[in-house]
Amino acid sequence: MFFVDVIKLEGLGNRSYLAGGTSSAVAVDPPRDIDQVMAAAERHGVRISHVVETHLHNDYVTGGLHLARLTGAAYLVPAGAHVSFARTAVSDGDTVDIDADLTLTAVSTPGHTPHHTAYVLREAGRPVAAFTGGSLLIGTVGRPDLVEPRLTEQLARAQHASAHRLADALPDDTAVLPTHGFGSFCSSAPADGDATTIGKEKAANTALTVDVDTFVADLLAGLEDVPAYYAHMGPANAIGPDPVDLTPPAVADPQEIAARLAAGEWVVDLRNRVAFAEGHVAGSFNFEADGKLATYLAWLIPWGKPVTLLAESSEQLASAQRELVRVGINRPAAAATGGPGSWLREGERPASFPRATFAQLALERPDGVVVLDVRRNSERAGGWIEGSVHIPVHEVHRRLGEVPDGTVWVHCAGGMRAGIAASLLDAAGRQVVAVDDGFDAAGEAGLTVVTG
Incomplete structure (x- = not known):
């Protein structure tokens, strides 16, 4: 009997997996802090015989190399991924034995990256799970624009073909276990649910329900900004990340x-x-x-x-x-x-700023206050407060000079990003009010919300 443990990385919106049988297991797309993977193997009483990567990750630093070296496991990385460390290069169709009656087969699924590879887990020859990385996700696919802008449309078309390849080759009851799609910006859209199968994706995933031209047009139209740190993740993973040091940092007085x-x-x-x-x-x-x-x-x-x-x-x-x-x-x-x-040093006083609701903002208008919207472009397109200034939160720190004079009432969709932006403005010496409220309350409060 096989098992699959899901290792959730809530902050990054990703998942890693440990799958195995009675004596050995494979780790799929492990995080850099590998102790969770090691603990899962210990709970099951198995050794990690293989570590696999579906692709060179753009959104996090892998722990795969360190895990493989520490356990003596074979480290499987797609052959098309250019790396500077020793690994077992895998190509389409390669199969390895994980445990008795348990095998893993590489399936070329380009789209998220040119070299992307999914892995199908079989028990006694029957497909039971597909580790789909950034190819087929829950209700969507991984975004195709993280490698090279000139390849984006080509990779989007490849995503469509890869999704169909998996759907056509696997039984409907095969579990689909993606790495991305739970909040990660590597996903082209939020995941629709928490678990899925090939059959469910055939019925609901646009990569499998619409023609390629429609799919590509819609996919490219919906792409958001890429987090700036993504530019550093691929190179770090290609070089081979060092082990982590989680000892407490030096104490600052x-x-x-x-x-x-x-x-x-x-x-x-x-x-x-x-x-x-x-x-x-x-x-x-x-x-x-x-x-x-x-x-x-x-x-x-x-x-x-x-x-x-x-x-x-x-x-x-x-x-x-x-x-x-x-x-x-x-x-x-x-x-x-x-x-x-x-x-704080002796004699220093803490800084502070007020928080408010949209109802309180409605009472202040139109007395010259600045309303700063720090949501993403796609959120803004769904409606915005009339007269508000729009700077996405990830751009605020370098566009402070564009915020008009006056007290700044900053909002997002729920409050968390407004808090970040308010702290940036406060540190820059601006008078700020953090709107800690759901955006749906803006219209209910009487503020004019522009749509279309």
Whole structure:
């Protein structure tokens, strides 16, 4: 009897897998912090005999090379992926034995990348699961524009063909187990559900229900901005990432925190946006530990800039550190736990700014306040507050000069990204109000929402 353990990476919106039998197992697209994979193997009492990559990842640093070296497993990487380390190059149709009656077969599925490879798990010759990486996802496919702009349409067409290849070759009850699609920006659209099969995808996935021209046109029209840190993930994975160091960073006292701010380094407060707005170290930025920390911090921070983390507890700090190594932010320069009272020098007062709802914003208009919308372009297209300024959150830090004079009421769709943007504006010396409210409440509050 086989098993498949799902290792969820909630912050990045990805999944890794460990699949095996009674004595050995294969790890699929493992995260950089491999201890979860090792723990899963230990629970099942199996050795990891193989580690496989569906592709060179664009959105996170892999732990595959380190895991393979640590366990002695064969490291399977698509033959078309150009890497600078020793590995077992796999091509379409290659099959390896994982355990008694359990095999894994490589299936060429270009589209997300030119070399993308899915893997079909068979028990006694019967397909039971397909590890589809960034090809066939739940209700959608992986985006085709992360490799080279000139290849985007070609890869989009390849995605359509790859989806059909999997659907035509596998029984309807085969489980589809993708890496992307649970919040990752590698997905061309949000996943439609939490689990799926080939049969379900045949009925619902547009890659399998519409013709190729319609599919490609719709796919390309819906692509969002690419997180800036993606440019560093592929090269890191091609070189072969170093093992992670998750030991606690050096402790920063108030004088060091102030000195790092004065030097232009980033000091990031991991507390929730409510606590941050009520009181924080002036000049620090707020990226909530529970709010897709790795994605947004790695997207906004200038690459290589030293970062000091401020956390409520050692547990929050350790969790954040783990999230950040997955995207190549290897070691915080320093860190401190507690709250503003222990982070400020003697005599310093905490900075703060107000939070509000859309109903409160409606009471302020039209008294000259600036309304800043930091949602993505696709969200903005669905409706916006009349007269608002639009700068997506990942562009705010380098477009501060474009925000008109006046008190800035900043909003997103729910509050988390508004909190990030408000902290950036506050650090720049602007008067800011963070709208911590769902956007649906804007129209209900009497604000004019423009559509179309």
